[in-house]
Amino acid sequence: MITKQNDLISSVANLKEDDVLSIVNNRLAENENPLAIVHDCQKGMRVVGERYSEGRYYIAGLIMAGEILRQVMELVGPVLQSCDLVEQASxxxxxxxxxxxxxxxxxxxxxxxxxxxxxxxxxxxxxxxxxxxxxxxxxxxxxxxxxxxxxxxxxxxxxxxxxxxxxxxxxxxxxxxxxxxxxxxxxxxxxxxxxxxxxxxxxxxxxxxxxxxxx
Ligand code: B12
The missing domain is CATH 3.40.50.280 (Cobalamin-binding domain)
Incomplete structure (x- = not known):
């Protein structure tokens, strides 16, 4: 079954930068919890790492994945930081x-x-x-x-x-x-x-x- 979670995980894993950013934008527009988006990206990054270990990706793949996540965090970061979570000093x-x-x-x-x-x-x-x-x-x-x-x-x-x-x-x-x-x-x-x-x-x-x- 294709779900929006799987979509994001596989787009990150396949280094599809444009797809990743558009899915993230859509999910943010639907007011989804930004942490769920981060979790899915993290899963996708794990797959990138596995493919690198298996020799299916080279160092360029790791660099590309890092760049994609950096861009995702430019979108998700402000939402995460403006979260309603802000609490008293902990x-x-x-x-x-x-x-x-x-x-x-x-x-x-x-x-x-x-x-x-x-x-x-x-x-x-x-x-x-x-x-x-x-x-x-x-x-x-x-x-x-x-x-x-x-x-x-x-x-x-x-x-x-x-x-x-x-x-x-x-x-x-x-x-x-x-x-x-x-x-x-x-x-x-x-x-x-x-x-x-x-x-x-x-x-x-x-x-x-x-x-x-x-x-
Ligand atoms: C992107 C990436 C890179 C990018 C990093 C860009 C950057 N600015 O960070 C670049 C291209 C620079 C890179 C370089 C290398 N990488 Co790299 N990289 C990755 C990859 C694909 C994703 C890492 C990532 O950003 N994940 C997403 C983030 C959100 O997840 P995270 O880092 O785990 O962090 C989360 C949690 O772990 C937690 N967390 C993290 N830290 C902390 C600390 C505290 C206190 C707390 C509470 C929580 C916490 O919170 C975060 C959010 O939930 C991983 C694969 C993987 N499985 O992690 C390989 C991986 C880590 N890299 C690997 C390797 C081998 C390298 C290189 C040695 C490659 C090389 N030949 O040069 C170099 C290392 C250079 C060095 N000296 O550090 C291996 C390491 C294997 C090993 N066991 O040693 C991995 C696992 C890939 C693999 N499977 O082979 N890499």
Whole structure:
């Protein structure tokens, strides 16, 4: 059965830029929840990644997919940010993509969504060295430290970052929660890098952090 969800997922997967943008515009015009649109794009991006792993797409396919999602977020971002979700201040999150990793589309969605839910967000950008996470944490004293990482090659720096952060924050009266996210993250990765909290969706991250901070 062809549904509007499948339409968007397959158009992203097939790198059909014009179709993607027109479907997104139509779905926004129907006042659909912008997060549902983001979820479908994320599924399509996973298929792009699988096709790249299988050798059916090359690096140009990844670049194209990234460009398509960037354009989608230009349309969806303002709706997401003008959402009725905006809540009272919920806490502070320090966010960044770990060293050796330059993926930032997911992290930028996380940034928008946390801000929408009343968090103060400090974004350190991409390819952030462990020492930078530590120095900024000491300065800002966030409630949550969010590390984004999509490639296996960056798990070492994620692990180093967490271990240095623990050394630093163990001295604090109230230790921050360290949460990792990214499409390839799972329980095994979270154990490898040394944290209890991991997600593969931005909204799951918001829900988790609210539970952790507010009970
Ligand atoms: C687009 C893309 C690119 C673009 C990125 C553009 C950009 N500005 O970000 C470009 C072309 C730059 C790129 C480069 C590379 N990529 Co790439 N890329 C992708 C692709 C297709 C989509 C990523 C994406 O944007 N997804 C959409 C967003 C919305 O989803 P997301 O990132 O998962 O984020 C969501 C959640 O995970 C969560 N989240 C993310 N971070 C965090 C953090 C916190 C704290 C929280 C709470 C939540 C959270 O919230 C987001 C919204 O829900 C993925 C495939 C995939 N399955 O992810 C491959 C993929 C990640 N790339 C891959 C590879 C191999 C590479 C390269 C090494 C290729 C190369 N040979 O050069 C380079 C790496 C360069 C580097 N050093 O970082 C592999 C990694 C495999 C692995 N296990 O290591 C993947 C999985 C593809 C594959 N299956 O082979 N890539």
């Amino acid at each position: 806490g502070t999150i320090l966010l960044g993509t770990v060293q050796d990793d330059i993926h930032d589309l997911g992290k930028n969605i996380v940034k928008m969504l946390f801000a929408c839910h009343g968090f103060t967000v400090h974004d350190l950008g991409v390819d952030v060295p462990p020492a930078k996470f530590v120095s900024e944490s000491s300065r800002i004293k966030p409630d949550v430290i969010g590390l984004s990482g999509l490639i296996t090659a960056a798990y070492d720096s994620m692990k180093d970052t967490i271990s240095l952060l623990r050394e630093e924050t163990d001295k604090w009266p109230k230790k921050p929660y360290i949460i990792i996210g990214g499409s390839q993250i799972d329980e095994r990765v979270s154990q490898l890098v040394g944290t209890d909290y991991w997600v593969t969706e931005a909204d799951a991250g918001v829900t988790l952090c609210k539970q952790l901070l507010m009970g």
